[in-house]
Amino acid sequence: xxxxxxGSAMAERGLKDADQTVASFEEPEHGLIRRTQGFLHRFxxxxxxxxxxxxxxxxxxxAPGKFLAPFxxxxxxxxxxxxAILGVAQTLVILTAGIDLSVxxxxxxxxxxxxxTAVVYGVPVxxxxxLGLLAGFACGLVNGLIVTKLRLPPFIVTLGTWSIFxxxxxxxxxxxxxxxxxxxxxxxxxxxxxxxxxxxNFFASLGLDWSFLKGWVLNYGSIVMLVVAAIIWYVLxxxxxxxxxxxxxxxxxxxxxxxxxxxxxxxxxxxxxxFICAIAAWVLIGRIGGVSPQAGQTANLDSITAVVIGGTxxxxxxxxxxxxxxxxxxxxxxxxGLALSGLExxxxxxxVGVLIIVAVTIDQWIRKISA
Numbered sequence: 001x002x003x004x005x006x007g008s009a010m011a012e013r014g015l016k017d018a019d020q021t022v023a024s025f026e027e028p029e030h031g032l033i034r035r036t037q038g039f040l041h042r043f044x045x046x047x048x049x050x051x052x053x054x055x056x057x058x059x060x061x062x063a064p065g066k067f068l069a070p071f072x073x074x075x076x077x078x079x080x081x082x083x084a085i086l087g088v089a090q091t092l093v094i095l096t097a098g099i100d101l102s103v104x105x106x107x108x109x110x111x112x113x114x115x116x117t118a119v120v121y122g123v124p125v126x127x128x129x130x131l132g133l134l135a136g137f138a139c140g141l142v143n144g145l146i147v148t149k150l151r152l153p154p155f156i157v158t159l160g161t162w163s164i165f166x167x168x169x170x171x172x173x174x175x176x177x178x179x180x181x182x183x184x185x186x187x188x189x190x191x192x193x194x195x196x197x198x199x200x201n202f203f204a205s206l207g208l209d210w211s212f213l214k215g216w217v218l219n220y221g222s223i224v225m226l227v228v229a230a231i232i233w234y235v236l237x238x239x240x241x242x243x244x245x246x247x248x249x250x251x252x253x254x255x256x257x258x259x260x261x262x263x264x265x266x267x268x269x270x271x272x273x274x275f276i277c278a279i280a281a282w283v284l285i286g287r288i289g290g291v292s293p294q295a296g297q298t299a300n301l302d303s304i305t306a307v308v309i310g311g312t313x314x315x316x317x318x319x320x321x322x323x324x325x326x327x328x329x330x331x332x333x334x335x336x337g338l339a340l341s342g343l344e345x346x347x348x349x350x351x352v353g354v355l356i357i358v359a360v361t362i363d364q365w366i367r368k369i370s371a
Contacts, residue, residue, distance in 0.1 A: 005163060020318065025326070046312070051355075067342045075217075076332040078221070079336070081222050083306055087306035089303070091324045092272060092276075093269060094304075094313075094316065094320075095312065099314070101158040101159050102294050107136070108284075109139065110132045112173045114187075114281060114291070117132070117176050119291075125186075127281070134278075137278065139277075140271040141270065143157060147238060148263040178291040178292075197219060199215070229324075250318075266338050268302075307319070311327070335348045
């Protein structure tokens with residue numbers, strides 16, 4: 001057989017074998033665990049929703065007749081309002097792969113500026129209130145500038161400013177508490193967020209007898225929380241700035257190469273977080289009725305807890321405002337349910353600690369799908 005004939009025969013056999021082993025570009029079928037991992041990666045908010053539902057079911061049996069009462073749910077919502085607002089601010093920072101340990105003290109300092117300026121120094125509330133908002137914005141701006149200009153880790157920066165802002169709080173407040181009666185006389189507007197609302201009475205005045213609303217008690221602070229959350233949700237999901245925040249937290253080098261000014265984004269994020277903390281200060285005044293330089297001592301940890309349990313990754317680039325709100329509700333539900341079940345405070349803290357560890361473990365497991 002000639003070389004040409006043998007070559008042709010080999011070519012035909014090669015083509016025949018190739019037909020039998022055609023390359024497939026279809027993805028192999030994954031197991032249940034792998035598909036679950038992929039689903040949770042695409043919809044990270046589903047985890048806190050599931051945990052919240054489980055908590056409600058458990059405590060409805062553990063504290064029958066008490067936990068599911070409308071007034072109790074109203075109480076939980078009021079208890080988590082401040083933490084949820086601070087959680088929104090913390091979410092912005094954590095989405096950029098940072099962390100802000102000063103959100104609680106910024107809130108306290110802004111409340112002291114608002115209350116003391118209006119009550120002690122007699123400045124009109126039309127000026128004192130914006131000054132408090134400006135104080136929160138300025139504190140956040142300082143955090144952002146130090147992080148970007150000095151290239152220091154956010155943890156170290158905000159740990160330092162936590163002490164600095166705390167010292168300023170003691171200096172300006174002189175460790176004095178402003179009583180509710182004095183606040184009511186000089187600046188009642190600052191207490192507006194604590195005004196009680198009864199939805200049933202409101203709808204009854206409109207001729208609507210919605211009996212399922214009986215027992216529900218809300219305040220304007222809860223409405224402020226929802227408005228703040230809705231605005232930040234829109235910013236993160238419908239604006240270019242929101243896409244820049246996610247991109248900066250996911251991969252800052254790639255974000256810079258794509259034309260994003262990451263330093264400007266970080267400065268804006270920390271400044272906006274400080275402003276939101278000042279709004280939380282307004283809600284805090286309405287909650288306690290006055291101003292106390294010692295209020296909200298655990299707010300820093302509580303805000304981080306709500307964000308982490310809500311599914312936002314501590315490594316940045318993944319998370320949502322809705323998840324943070326659900327995370328705050330989870331903390332409130334577990335603390336309230338355990339209290340109604342007769343357990344001591346230490347077991348409430350124990351349960352919250354377990355939730356944090358479980359949430360971070362699940363986040364690490366989910367992140368493997370992106371690798």
